[in-house]
Amino acid sequence: MKSHIQKHLTSYKEKYKNRGRLLISCPDKPGIVAAVSTFLHEHGANIVESSQHSTNHEGGMFFIRFEFECEDLLAKEVKLEESFKKIADTFSMNWQFTYAHNLKRTAIFVSKEPHCLLELLWAWESGDLMTDIAVVVSNHEDAREVVESFGIPFKHIPATKDIRQEAEAKQLQVLKDYNIDVIILARYMQILTPTFVAENPYRIINIHHSFLPAFIGARPYERAYQRGVKLIGATSHYVTDDLDEGPIIEQDIERVNHRDDADDLKKKGRLIERTVLARAVKWHLEDRILVHENRTIVFN
Amino acid sequence: MKSHIQKHLTSYKEKYKNRGRLLISCPDKPGIVAAVSTFLHEHGANIVESSQHSTNHEGGMFFIRFEFECEDLLAKEVKLEESFKKIADTFSMNWQFTYAHNLKRTAIFVSKEPHCLLELLWAWESGDLMTDIAVVVSNHEDAREVVESFGIPFKHIPATKDIRQEAEAKQLQVLKDYNIDVIILARYMQILTPTFVAENPYRIINIHHSFLPAFIGARPYERAYQRGVKLIGATSHYVTDDLDEGPIIEQDIERVNHRDDADDLKKKGRLIERTVLARAVKWHLEDRILVHENRTIVFN
């Protein structure tokens, strides 16, 4: 299976070796699009996709994402970024160039329930998620077999409330060893400490099994059942220090009815949890997400 | 317009003059369906629709709804109910016969925003809501013209926090004068007192402009915007003393994105509020809803 995936990734990196992306947030001012698009044009970068958002609220912010093709991009990356600084300074930009050939390195954290992990692996294998899944970390052994069958290293790091600190120390070491860019909590049922989160701001994507902000915290399906809701939801968000309060990336729902007990909600919920998480991860990998004041702008 | 609607209602009452419904809740025991269906058959009532729900939780409850046709029903109603008492006692039933020709009398409460009111009037005029809309009550004058154009009495009863008690006294008088069976809060923006609710248990249907239990209380769209949700919702529920905590009848959602500000959420939200409320009202009018422990069973 490994060779199969490598073929996808290699062909993608070859096909998009000249594909770059530029994400910008800055105070809104006249002339930004002109300045940036002229810059790109002068550097031989042809814009193939662009999306913009600006807002009158919150003091007029401006957000833009460019996707471009640029002959011989690899050789030009340093120069491109160097040259861009001047424009960036002029407009007080937060900005980032990324390059499609430079796959993000992903660590997936999972506990016992495998459905979100399986979805990511399946999407990866189908060529829908362009990333190096570098390692899977779990506080249980359950997923080892399937993970290793994909040729991915599996690290069993026991984690409970009592040994949280040492578990996180080991996890941080793994993230460092594998040079990880993105952490995906694919139904990882342990709370992360502020320290851990602080080391990985907006690089951690979680799936919460409710339609946030309803049913923040533990056992959302039981509470949804008790409340008698007619729809259940799932929410993918970036992780911040506030439990389940980070910027929401994607949500979706599924209809339920009086015949569904809490277990049925859990089963039906799995189907949307996996889909919602996979969408959020895909958008993150494609650099489609900007965060501003705890809200996401998703250029999809 | 009035004559148009009257034609619908008259033709419905004629068409369904022999149509009855029987709703039952009781502890689960063997033989309930046999006993009730045999009873109906022996009384000349032919079952045209039946739905059942039973649960292992909460001590095994049993819920059933029958819809039946019975020759010369009008003449038999008293006898039917009288005879049924024996079975009802045997199985400790909560039960209720209702008759399609006996249209429920509805009062709609509205404040300034007319979209839910308009939806109900439109559905009514199209022959989708079989009820006598007997009166519309509002704390504003805005809706008078459109309400009266449907031939419905419009009662302007000013209502604010300060004069709640006297406002409710007037409202209760109107409900009595018009012999009202169901109250629909079609974006009525005043809180009802426990006294008012106590006089109308499970006869008051509200539409809340959020996906409950998210954003209970005031200004849900502003808070949804602040939280950065990707879906907005609407919830129709029976009103109880606990604000926005009554049994949920129906919910639905609409997708939003980063381009939508709080005002856009409000506009998009209207479209689902009206639909969700209209569905809930329709099911209530057709006696499809049973309430058990703050959850609804909706036989739709």
Added chain:
Amino acid sequence: MKSHIQKHLTSYKEKYKNRGRLLISCPDKPGIVAAVSTFLHEHGANIVESSQHSTNHEGGMFFIRFEFECEDLLAKEVKLEESFKKIADTFSMNWQFTYAHNLKRTAIFVSKEPHCLLELLWAWESGDLMTDIAVVVSNHEDAREVVESFGIPFKHIPATKDIRQEAEAKQLQVLKDYNIDVIILARYMQILTPTFVAENPYRIINIHHSFLPAFIGARPYERAYQRGVKLIGATSHYVTDDLDEGPIIEQDIERVNHRDDADDLKKKGRLIERTVLARAVKWHLEDRILVHENRTIVFN
């Protein structure tokens, strides 16, 4: 009611008096965004929203929509368009400037079923559709009262298969008299001749009561019922000479089940027909739609 709407429209025209839009389709080439955004910047137009689409298929086409604010726009419109010609020629563009204050003039065609007409009127009254609804044309008298209550002229032009030609002659005269920009077929149940369509290319928006291309032609709900579908749909599209074959703008569906007969499908269908049509009309009015090879690009 008329004054109410006029207030919306007037306030919108004032608020957006400096708001312009630029739509462009052309063969894809490097430098388009740079050229256009620099042009806009140099003419004092600040881009507030932009969306782009380009495609490798069909010979590489490029599509872009800008929305901009420009001080004193009214005085600059002619000059802006004049100056733009040079860029347009360089890149072989199809292009169009439009101005928010310059409301499109709309004619709504309707037959007997009023739900789509009512939805448009209601959205209009709520300030969601920024247009001058200049006239309603119908082959029946049914809608006169409600249309005139909105202060809109109502023209009854009988139309059947047999008198199609003279009916259309009268309709074309009305369109001319009222200086119409957009025709909305809000469940107008007459077929239009190629002549009529040819005089109004891509200015006619229809709602078809099925999920096209399923159930092209007459009586889609009956055929959907016969086929036993589990979802029904509605499709809004631009009208071309091929019946129900024009570019699709928007579609949506509603779940149905075995209890729904053809009449129930019709009733449930109305709810999505109206929503789908209203969305399509809104996007058209906001100049969000480009058509290329019988497909729409909708920048929403």
Added chain:
Amino acid sequence: MKSHIQKHLTSYKEKYKNRGRLLISCPDKPGIVAAVSTFLHEHGANIVESSQHSTNHEGGMFFIRFEFECEDLLAKEVKLEESFKKIADTFSMNWQFTYAHNLKRTAIFVSKEPHCLLELLWAWESGDLMTDIAVVVSNHEDAREVVESFGIPFKHIPATKDIRQEAEAKQLQVLKDYNIDVIILARYMQILTPTFVAENPYRIINIHHSFLPAFIGARPYERAYQRGVKLIGATSHYVTDDLDEGPIIEQDIERVNHRDDADDLKKKGRLIERTVLARAVKWHLEDRILVHENRTIVFN
């Protein structure tokens, strides 16, 4: 993995050893529910779920499904069925008792694309599909590894247009060898002959990758792209001699837009194909589906 699944199945068979189902279709007449529910009660069968549908169309048909618990059911099955014949004759019923402990034996047919197969295997492993997956048949070798990792026999039977007859002969032999009750075409890309279908009426469930009846036949996503639809669909149906014309069990859709090319439609389509097929299979396994005049009644 095999032992894991066996544990699910064994625990299910134990838990539901006394669970039976009764499906009935017959001409509508008074007294059916009374007769059948009394019969069940007298035979010690306690109804835990029942759903009924009757129709005024097509000469008044009546459909009902009972799910019941009956002490010591295994010992009573023969007697139950024997005794029921009298009632069945009285009402001219088509009827069938099934027993939860008696798991249906399933054969999955697959070609190259694995997503529907994987979904069924995953749902099976999660305890959501109660069936014996007895064999997987494929005209390609691709799925062998994953299928065998679940402990399921994998039969590679080459099949093309030219060798259809001998391929089907081999397939029919496999179905016989494994004593198969249900055939699931999980994206099996070969057409079945009328002979094959005739041997397995209403026992073959297919997933078609379009919203039927749109895009009947080959390459639906390419044609959906060409038509410029805004939603894509998937349809699960029983297979009959008419290609893609069998009774529809379930359908669902996913939103697409102008940025999606035919390949994107395929990728997005996979996500709904798998879900729609899994739902249809689940309902079939739970005996929730009746077929009448090429339409399904799904008691879910």
